[in-house]
Amino acid sequence: MNKITTIGLDLAKNVFHAVCCDQYGKQVGRKLLRRNQVLAYFAQMESCLVGMESCGSAHYWARELQKPGHQVKLIPPQYVKPYLRGNKNDYNDALAIAEAVTRPEMRFSAINTxxxxxxxxxxxxxxxxxxxxxxxxxxxxxxxxxxxxxxxxxxxxxxxxxxxxxxxxxxxxxxxxxxxxxxxxxxxxxxxxxxxxxxxxxxxxxxxNEACQRLQSIPGFGPVVASVFYSMIGNGENYRRGRDVSAAVGLVPKQHSSGGKDRLLGISKRGDRYLRSLLVHGARSVIIQAATKDDRLSRWINRIRAERGYNKATVALANKMARIGWAVIVQKTVYQAA
The missing domain is CATH 1.10.287 (Helix Hairpins)
Structure with a gap:
């Protein structure tokens, strides 16, 4: 039997389904697991890559499966769907997860502490x-x-x-x-x-929380926004740059480009709706105060507001706030207006 390198695990409340694949992506085994059998099953397996959909209880199982030494990755469900073949059932779902988790350009969700x-x-x-x-x-x-x-x-x-x-x-x-x-x-x-x-x-x-304290140095970040932002972003290591954070929150334009012609639509509104709404509300409070200020950020806000209008300036500032928030967390610094 070939060595198991990848396991796709379809999560559930009581009955779990695992599909095991070798280094070539070929299915070499599958297993139906009751809830109380999951940890024991993975404890006797050699360390491998375990893929799961980012859904209810996924973060708990990811932390538990990391303890025996497995590498665990969470995939947004919409990215697993294209790999599903045939009729929908639990084993086919697990196989689709096992295939999706090995893709080099796949986007994964951060595992929450x-x-x-x-x-x-x-x-x-x-x-x-x-x-x-x-x-x-x-x-x-x-x-x-x-x-x-x-x-x-x-x-x-x-x-x-x-x-x-x-x-x-x-x-x-x-x-x-x-x-x-x-x-x-x-x-x-x-x-x-x-x-x-x-x-x-x-x-x-x-x-x-030191990170939340530093986030509150950013204009528009109060206790609520800072707390939610940290709970979603964590230490920021799962994002390469600030733009990835704003894209994950849904504050960048949606694309519908073809034939070499770029066509940008409204914001994508992907990601967490609650965090996005808080960033937008925080941006509104900053824009109101910017009219009477002359610092660099306020001048930028007033220029965007004059050229593009109040609503677009609000979303643009919310986008900038998400980027600055990532930089403050990753670089372990505070916001400097200059």
Whole structure:
């Protein structure tokens, strides 16, 4: 039997499928594995290249399979699809992964550390609570509008107005609906407490992380942006240059070129949507302040805004922020305005 050099592993919750290939890419074996058999199976294998799709639990399995000495690479699922032949099944998926992982020009996802996953989990929980609070506020504003009471958009506007609505006996609200508003007021207070809890944890993590501290020296990088950026980029060693980071986030133009004619479209919007939106919001805050400043970055922003408009200047600055963020992490320095 030829020596196994590459294994394609199709991840699942309980039943995993592995396809083993030799140095020539020929399939020499395959195995169905239960969840509790995976680590034992790879522990008795000689060190080899293991490919997996970058999906749920992939980072955990990548870290675990690295411990016995295997080289693990994560591939975005959209890059595996072209290598799938025949009907879709788990073994064919694993074989496609084994073929894709050996391609010299294949793009791989970075393997997140446990610290990065902790930060991502914090942001997911915080974002969910913010969405719940926004949805509740919008629902209450809609219900109040049915009673002829119009509340301005915004969480704080509703929170300030609720006590007045409960105390006003002549606004036409029934006693039953007032009981609803009391319960809603308590729910908003609970959601605020949850969000404050996550904000405090976020601040604490930033104080303990040197990279996040250095990222906050960049204009537009606050505690939230710096934390999310670090959780996605890590130490930056998986990117050759800053442009690769901005491309991974989806802040570079999408191409549709043919026949030697370059055609650039709008931004690709690939990668993490949450990080891209935060970079854009951070860029907006910098652009607002740039109108009254005369440093090098502000002059560049004002020139782009005058030539291309506000929105394109915002995306251009977000692109630049991603590049600067990568340089600050890799070079272990802080942003210098000069």
């Amino acid at each position: 446990q610290e990065q996953q902790d930060i991502q989990a914090l942001h997911r929980l915080r974002e969910r609570r913010i969405q719940e609070r926004t949805a509740l506020c919008n629902q209450v504003r809609g219900l109040l509008a049915e009673y002829g009471l119009i509340i301005k958009v915004g969480v704080r506007s509703l929170q300030r107005k609720l006590p007045d609505l409960l105390e006003d006996a002549e606004n036409g609200l029934s006693d039953v609906f007032r009981r609803y508003l009391i319960q809603i007021q308590q729910q908003l207070q609970e959601l605020d407490a949850h969000i404050d809890f996550y904000n405090d944890l976020l601040q604490e993590q930033n104080r303990q």
